[in-house]
Each structure stands twice: as structure tokens, then as C-alpha cells.
Amino acid sequence: MQLTSVVAAALLARHAAAQNMLRFACSQLVVDRVDPIVNPGMQYTPHLHQIVGGNSFNITMDPDNHDLTASTCTSCSFKEDKSNYWTAVMFFQHKNGSYKRVPQVGNGGPQGQLVNKGGLDVYYIPSGKVTAFKKGFRMIAGSAANTDPKKVSASNICHRCWKSTDDNQFTGGAPCTGSDTVDIPADTSCKMIRQTLIFPTCWDGKNLDSPDHQSHVAYSSGSGATGGGNCPATHPVKLPQIMYEVMWNISTFLDKSTWAAKPFVYSMNIGGAAAHGDYVFGWEGDTLQKAMDNRCNLNNDCTAAGIHKQQPDVYNACTKKQQAPETVDGWLQALPMGEMARRA
Incomplete structure (x- = not known):
């Protein structure tokens, strides 16, 4: 049985490596307490985010007036992608009550290493004919207020224990399979934690957003990072599947005597x-x-689509x-x- 599981994981990884999809790095644009989707116009929103993508990102980003393609640069590797992508930030909690932001690194795997300066990796995975997003489109995956892991689809949001600081040493099978968990692993054998958000x-084909930023979209009959299956009649338009992967390097926080x-x-x-995650x-x-x-x-560059890969020093x-403005690094x-963050 154990051998069968190993073989299955290898096949899943091989399938992912062979599947045509965009997979690219996005470095950190900024770590900031703003959220133009959930809290437009608010400075010092309830929690901190790490944001990547086009530099026209701002507090308001009114969908009727804001044009992301007006960005003068993007922290993502494709020059033509001025989208913004963001997630919450992971912190280490010391037993003395102080906190420190966990750093991020690039992500390797069977498709090859990506170079990040912080940030995350983004996937666009097609399954058959898909319709690209329209100008002004936005959506959220997951819930910032949820405390019950049972309310989370483990095939769409998960964490993986990475037992090496070598991000190019692939661990496990396809995302959100095997021993991946909704909860953040708390194990001293984990040197890094890979977070996946699918x-x-x-799409309902009409609304570019919705009051909860989720009702205008729906998950398909498919599971995991496959590009999705059949769509329900209420949301008949098939979109490219977006997936974020974040590699949190926890290797400097493994002294269990300091753990909260x-x-x-x-x-x-x-x-x-x-x-x-927000998009x-x-x-x-x-x-x-x-x-x-x-x-x-x-x-990779793709002349048929007119997209061009930038070098890491550029993005x-x-x-x-x-x-x-506030301090987000060091011990807090x-x-x-x-209130504004203060150093410990």
C-alpha cells in the first residue's frame, strides 16, 4: 500500500510537470495593511497582507476608474501581467507574546525553480476551452474570519510540510493531496511550509464582482489543481484556474522551547x-x-500570445x-x- 501511494504521488507530480499552464514568480510589491477589495479606501485594515503584481495597486482601486494596465512595472515575471495578487502574512508567535514575520522563498518542483524576492508563485491552469477574465474582474478564495478547518475544502486550500530548505527538492504529489492539511503544520521536522490557494x-458570465466577492464565481466538479471540471448551470463560464503557492521558510523558528x-x-x-487570497x-x-x-x-516567452518573461532583477x-506606514519586520x-505595529 505504501509503495502504491508513492507511485501515485510520482504520477501526479509527472502529470503536473507535463500539463500546459502558466507558472511564474511574483516578488513582493509591498507588505501593507490595505485591502482594496474588502476594505476599499481604508488605511490600516484589520490585518496585514503581502501584495504582488502591478505598481498601480492602491487603497481604493475603484473598478470603474482604476486601470491596472497603467502600472509602470510589475513584480511578476510576465511583463504584460499587471494584475494584483495578495494573501495574508504568516507570523511566528513566541511564547513571550512577541511576533515575527515568516520570510518567503521561491518554489521549485517538477516544473523547475522560480526566483522570488518574497512574494508567491502564480499558476493559470486551463482545462479545455476557457474564457479569460474581463477588465475589472476580482475575486477572493477562502475566508479571513473562518476558524473551523472542517469548513474548508482541503482540495483547494492546504499546507504542506517541507522537510528541507531546498525549495527545488520536490516533496509529495499534486497540491492539496496526500498528507497536506488545512491547518498550518506545527512540527519541528518541517523546515518550510508550502501554502496552496486554488x-x-x-463564472456567472455577468458580474465582475459580488458583495461577498465570491458569489459570482463557483468551484467546478473537479478537484484540486487540475484546471477544473464541469461548471454548474448557475456559473456556466469556464475560467482559467488560478493557484497561488507560497513557501514560508520557518527554519529559524524550530526551537520548540520558544513556541507559543x-x-x-x-x-x-x-x-x-x-x-x-485576493485577485x-x-x-x-x-x-x-x-x-x-x-x-x-x-x-517562458510565448510569441503567439505576445507575452514576455522578465528577468528576476527586473521584476x-x-x-x-x-x-x-508601519513596522512589519523584526520582533513586534x-x-x-x-493600532500601528510596534517593535518588541
């Missing part, structure tokens, strides 16, 4: 059940549609000043929630 692949009861939490002071579409023109139609693959240099007295 977004819905079905929950040593690793997200910036809402909640565990993996509250993991979530605002901003590809130039019809480049994403062409990339999907022409089966553009991985982190790493695309950054933005905090719009809610408390999580950045409510």
Missing part, C-alpha cells in the same frame, strides 16, 4: 482555516486569452511604498491589527 474556475501554543498563525491571529485581473489587452488558447507554458525591482509587540 480559486474557483466557474500555536507557533504559526496568519496575520488575523488565526491558523490555516482562515487562509485566503484583481490586470493582464494587458487579450494577452491572457491568447496565452490560454495557444497553450503557452510555464515561465524584483518593482516595489511600492506602504500606504499604511503584537500583530499589526488595530
